[in-house]
Amino acid sequence: MSWVAPALTIAGKDLRLELRTRDVVASVGLFVLLVVVMASFSFPTTGEGRDAVAAGVLWMAFMFAALLGMGRSMAIEKEDACMDGLLTSPAPRESIFLGKLAANLAFTGVVELVILPVFVVLLRLAPTGGVPLLVLATALGTLGLVTVGTLFSAMAVNTRGREAILPLLVMPVSIPVMIAAVKVTQAAFAGGAGEGTAAWVLLMVAYDALFLLVAIATFPYVTEG
Amino acid sequence: MSTETLPALDEGLADVRPTARAPYRRLLGGATIALFAVLIPMALLWAPMDAKQGNPQRIFYIHVPAAWIGFLAFFVVFVGSIGVLRTGKRRWDDIASSSAEIGTIFTTAVLITGPLWGRPVWGVYWTWDPRLTSYLLLWLIYVSYLVLRGYVPEPSRRARYSAVLGIVGFLDVPIVYLSTRWWRSEHPTQFVFERGGLPTAMLITLLIGIATFTVFYAYLMTVRVRTGRMQEALDEEVFA
Numbered sequence: 001m002s003w004v005a006p007a008l009t010i011a012g013k014d015l016r017l018e019l020r021t022r023d024v025v026a027s028v029g030l031f032v033l034l035v036v037v038m039a040s041f042s043f044p045t046t047g048e049g050r051d052a053v054a055a056g057v058l059w060m061a062f063m064f065a066a067l068l069g070m071g072r073s074m075a076i077e078k079e080d081a082c083m084d085g086l087l088t089s090p091a092p093r094e095s096i097f098l099g100k101l102a103a104n105l106a107f108t109g110v111v112e113l114v115i116l117p118v119f120v121v122l123l124r125l126a127p128t129g130g131v132p133l134l135v136l137a138t139a140l141g142t143l144g145l146v147t148v149g150t151l152f153s154a155m156a157v158n159t160r161g162r163e164a165i166l167p168l169l170v171m172p173v174s175i176p177v178m179i180a181a182v183k184v185t186q187a188a189f190a191g192g193a194g195e196g197t198a199a200w201v202l203l204m205v206a207y208d209a210l211f212l213l214v215a216i217a218t219f220p221y222v223t224e225g
Numbered sequence: 226m227s228t229e230t231l232p233a234l235d236e237g238l239a240d241v242r243p244t245a246r247a248p249y250r251r252l253l254g255g256a257t258i259a260l261f262a263v264l265i266p267m268a269l270l271w272a273p274m275d276a277k278q279g280n281p282q283r284i285f286y287i288h289v290p291a292a293w294i295g296f297l298a299f300f301v302v303f304v305g306s307i308g309v310l311r312t313g314k315r316r317w318d319d320i321a322s323s324s325a326e327i328g329t330i331f332t333t334a335v336l337i338t339g340p341l342w343g344r345p346v347w348g349v350y351w352t353w354d355p356r357l358t359s360y361l362l363l364w365l366i367y368v369s370y371l372v373l374r375g376y377v378p379e380p381s382r383r384a385r386y387s388a389v390l391g392i393v394g395f396l397d398v399p400i401v402y403l404s405t406r407w408w409r410s411e412h413p414t415q416f417v418f419e420r421g422g423l424p425t426a427m428l429i430t431l432l433i434g435i436a437t438f439t440v441f442y443a444y445l446m447t448v449r450v451r452t453g454r455m456q457e458a459l460d461e462e463v464f465a
Contacts, residue, residue: 155386203400
């Protein structure tokens, strides 16, 4: 298909840039580690209800990571009119969106992969039976968050508020997928799928699919003029 | 602005001036006043006092209609937003943004009247019931829509950006409701809403309330859309 190759090229450009500068992953990774450490001081990390607290803290950290990474990734396109270059290229608008989405998923995913084991050790969690579920929750939750975030970051970067406005746009709309991700993560920390976990997973799948379609359909209007 | 531009400005605004005839707007305004004049005595005096909740129950006659307008206005934002993206016409943006502003006022009213009723009847101002939670999120999406508009000075870009948020936000609301419902499914807070058959007098008062608020919303829309048009005409004349 004609939009796959340009999308991969755009994602490749972002990844190459990141490999050479290590801007996003280093700063965001350290920031997220700090969030986790701060949260460990503030919340009870032992006893009853710990799984719920841990899941909430983890997703707050993931959300911050995604927001920071996506804001930075779109700010790069704004510098030196990079986005104008992309728009005048023959790449379809859908490819630009999918390319940026893929790069944002990669950045957020790397940070999450690094932070997850550290988090599990620091909070002395034992998700022995729940590891596949944990990975599933992380993947589906991140996809939903980053899909909405990539669309909105293309808008936020062209406003007077710049990156400051991105959380205001992303957070209210991403609440359902975040609730679902926290619920499934909580089940994973508790040892595995429980009653209702399948419904939450389905909700994430539906959310991701719906907003992926909406984002692809509306992204061309965001980049116009 | 030099004095020479003033006559041109005058002509351009002729059709949207306050003196321009708009019988339907006057009619809607008059109907709103008349309906409120009927609704208020009905809600306060005519409708019977609730046996369990007492007089605080009467807040229901403005709370529920305001909540209905919150959803209706958001649907209008959605339709207007699709119009913006399909046609690129500023008319649609006037409709969507006006509806969002008015909807924000009504959702705010819902979030204020709800706790005022909740405190005497439930004993708490707030509970994380699915309806309350999703209504709070609806309000947050409305507010972020208006904040976004404030951050984009350029009209056509502002229209497109807020349209994207209007569409995403509207589609999000049913998912929010579903997720908050499952999230709190272990708490039996739903029972308070299951009032079964409503006495006829209460039902009639509620329906009058819904009619009143719908006409009020329509009136506010005509005023707000017209103000938007005047702003637009002014922008064109001044910055042309």
